[in-house]
Amino acid sequence: MKKLNIKAFVSIGMLSAVAFVLMLLDFPLPMFPSFLKIDFSDIPALIAAIIMGPMAGVLVELFKNLLDLLTTGSVTGIPVGHIANFVTGVIFILPTYYIYKKIKSQKGLTIALIAGTLITAIMMSVLNYFVFLPMYAVFMNYEVPSEWVVSFILPFNILKGIMMSIVFLILFVKMQNWISKQQSSFNRL
Amino acid sequence: MMEKMIFGRYLPMESFVHRMDPRAKLVVITLFIGVIFLANNLLTYGILVLFTFASIFASKIPIKFLLNGLSFLFWIILFTFFLHIFFTREGDVIFTFGWIKIYEHGLQQAIFISLRFFLLVLITSLLTLTTSPIDITDGMESLLNPLKKLRFPVHELALMMSIALRFIPTLMDETDKILKAQMARGVNFSEGSLKKRAQSVVPLLIPLFISAFKRAEELAIAMEARGYRGGEGRTKYRLLKWKGMDTLAALLVILLGGLLYVFRS
Numbered sequence: 001m002k003k004l005n006i007k008a009f010v011s012i013g014m015l016s017a018v019a020f021v022l023m024l025l026d027f028p029l030p031m032f033p034s035f036l037k038i039d040f041s042d043i044p045a046l047i048a049a050i051i052m053g054p055m056a057g058v059l060v061e062l063f064k065n066l067l068d069l070l071t072t073g074s075v076t077g078i079p080v081g082h083i084a085n086f087v088t089g090v091i092f093i094l095p096t097y098y099i100y101k102k103i104k105s106q107k108g109l110t111i112a113l114i115a116g117t118l119i120t121a122i123m124m125s126v127l128n129y130f131v132f133l134p135m136y137a138v139f140m141n142y143e144v145p146s147e148w149v150v151s152f153i154l155p156f157n158i159l160k161g162i163m164m165s166i167v168f169l170i171l172f173v174k175m176q177n178w179i180s181k182q183q184s185s186f187n188r189l
Numbered sequence: 190m191m192e193k194m195i196f197g198r199y200l201p202m203e204s205f206v207h208r209m210d211p212r213a214k215l216v217v218i219t220l221f222i223g224v225i226f227l228a229n230n231l232l233t234y235g236i237l238v239l240f241t242f243a244s245i246f247a248s249k250i251p252i253k254f255l256l257n258g259l260s261f262l263f264w265i266i267l268f269t270f271f272l273h274i275f276f277t278r279e280g281d282v283i284f285t286f287g288w289i290k291i292y293e294h295g296l297q298q299a300i301f302i303s304l305r306f307f308l309l310v311l312i313t314s315l316l317t318l319t320t321s322p323i324d325i326t327d328g329m330e331s332l333l334n335p336l337k338k339l340r341f342p343v344h345e346l347a348l349m350m351s352i353a354l355r356f357i358p359t360l361m362d363e364t365d366k367i368l369k370a371q372m373a374r375g376v377n378f379s380e381g382s383l384k385k386r387a388q389s390v391v392p393l394l395i396p397l398f399i400s401a402f403k404r405a406e407e408l409a410i411a412m413e414a415r416g417y418r419g420g421e422g423r424t425k426y427r428l429l430k431w432k433g434m435d436t437l438a439a440l441l442v443i444l445l446g447g448l449l450y451v452f453r454s
Contacts, residue, residue, distance in 0.1 A: 006417060007409035009345055013352030014401040014408075017360050020353065021397075025364075027379070027386075040390055047398060059346075063353055070322040070354075072198060078222065078309070139306075159383070166387040171394055182402060 008186055012048060012056050016063035019044040023068060029159065033148070035081065036156045042089050042164055043171065049097040051182045057097060061089035078139045084124075084132045092120040092161065109172055110165075117161025125154045198314070199321045205434065206248035206319045211328030213435035214316055220442040221312055225305055227449040234304055236452070240445050241308045248319050255314060262310060266303045273299035323427070326350045331429055344420025356404065363400060367393050 019041040026039035041064055049057025065082040096116035100109050129149045172179070201207075206214070228234050245252060273295055280294030316325070330347035337343050368378060376389050 006412055007406060009349050010352055010409045010412070011402060011405040013349040014356055014360075014405040015398075016349065016353040017356040018397055018401050020357055021360050021364050022394075024361075025378075029383075040394065043394060044398070044401075059349065063350055066350065067322070067353055067357070070317065070325050071357075072317065139309075163383055163387045166384065167390055167394070170388065170391045174391070175395060175398070178399065 005186070008052050008056065011052065011186075012059050013063070015044040015048045015056075015060050016067065019060055019064040020067045023064060029156065032152055032156055036152060038160050038163060040164070040167060042092055043168055045089055046093050046096065046164075046168055047171075047179075049093050050100065051179060052186050054094055054097050057093045058090055061086050061093070064089075078135075080132060080135045080139060083135075084128075087127065088120060088124055088157070091123050092116050092164070095119045106169075106173065110169065113161075113165035113168060117158060117165055120161055121154055121157040124157050125149050128153050198317050200250060200254070200318050201321070202249055202319075204247060204249040204319070206244065206315065208432075208434070209319075209438060210429055210431050210435045211320050211324040212332055212429060212431065213438055214320055215325070215328050215332060217438050217442050218313060218316055220439070220446065222309065224442065224446040224449060225309055227446065227453055228305065229301070230452070230454045232452045233449045234301060236445065236448055237308055238304070240441075241311055244312065244315060248315055250315065250318050255311065255318070259310065259314075262307075266307060269306070270299045270303045273302060322354050323351060326354065327425075327427055327429055344423075348420075352408070359404075360397070360401070364393070364397060367396055 022044065023039050023041040026037040028034050028037050042061075045057045045060040045064070048060045065079075065086045069079050069082050093116070096112045099112035099115050102108065103111065129146060133146060133149070225237060228237050245255065274291055275289070275295070280292045280297075282290050283293050283296065284291040320328075326347055330343055333341070333343045371389075371392055372378065376392065378386075378389055378393075381389070
């Protein structure tokens with residue numbers, strides 16, 4: 001972080017609080033196991049990334065999970081779910097941000113979101129298979145069958161990515177002027 | 190929609206555990222998580238159970254309250270319990286019923302592993318029940334302070350975290366208001382196809398973002414006007430004090446680790 005930028009710090013804190021509140025409004029999808037839930041808390045992180053730079057987005061993802069951990073505690077003792085959520089969020093927003101940075105238009109954003117969704121879905125399937133499901137097995141002794149990666153986790157992440165993309169595109173079109181006005185008022189982190 | 194979500198699980202009370210320094214609690218829990226994996230026989234698990242329930246007793250948190258909200262966990266524990274009972278096939282057969290055979294080792298594994306998991310959850314929920322989130326943040330900041338030498342922005346991260354904590358209740362109220370206003374206009378947030386749900390959330394998000402940035406700007410100006418210039422040389426309103434009992438608690442966990450190490454088979 002370069003110069004002390006109070007406004008950026010405060011905004012990141014504020015967006016983390018928004019993300020946390022949105023995280024409380026989560027809902028499970030029909031047909032999926034209950035630990036896979038959809039919420040819209042990645043949207044504030046994406047907004048933070050686009051307005052204040054990628055680091056801001058990563059921080060919002062971090063604080064959102066930390067806040068949830070501090071206030072509700074972890075059902076598993078060791079916060080595997082929170083770590084997984086943080087990694088998913090970062091893997092979704094970073095590619096989206098960098099592609100959008102290359103092509104700054106609505107079309108660019110659409111491509112970026114589709115790419116972000118695909119990258120997240122693939123990466124999270126791999127990570128779940130090799131890291132998170134074994135972690136659940138070690139810490140919670142909750143053996144999740146590894147076929148679930150293909151039958152649940154992959155389609156879940158694609159569905160979630162599509163929903164995020166739809167919401168963010170509508171949001172972006174409606175708030176374009178506001179976003180570009182905000183962008184110019186921050187030193188980028 | 191929001192009323193049912195009480196913010197956090199912190200129970201302000203007067204007890205030994207409540208009075209402990211948040212740093213001490215964080216240290217104790219970290220050590221405990223490491224120590225718990227040492228247990229592997231009846232005696233060591235007995236000591237762990239004793240320690241856990243002594244901590245709960247010292248916190249004066251009603252056990253019923255602690256178990257509340259862990260019903261989801263109960264099913265997982267039950268599931269893993271039976272998984273181990275039926276699929277571990279070592280040791281002597283102690284029970285046969287038709288095709289079901291329960292092995293000694295399987296039963297032991299099932300009980301121990303479920304117990305370990307249960308104790309882990311109890312101890313970690315004790316932290317969030319006896320310590321307010323802002324205290325945990327302060328504790329973490331203080332514990333991470335040595336990282337400042339590596340130019341890791343500890344103070345800035347803690348500041349963002351505190352701001353988020355301060356504004357969560359405000360933003361919750363606001364979210365609630367917006368949700369109700371939209372519902373009064375006929376928006377349905379809890380039903381409908383996925384596409385409908387995605388569309389219905391946009392009118393909630395836009396006012397939330399705009400007001401969040403407005404608040405951020407006002408707060409930043411207020412802070413600048415009062416001469417905020419980062420963590421260096423800044424004094425604190427909430428002071429953390431490491432007392433004798435905190436050292437005692439840390440020593441107790443180390444003792445627990447020693448005992449488990451000696452008595453494990």
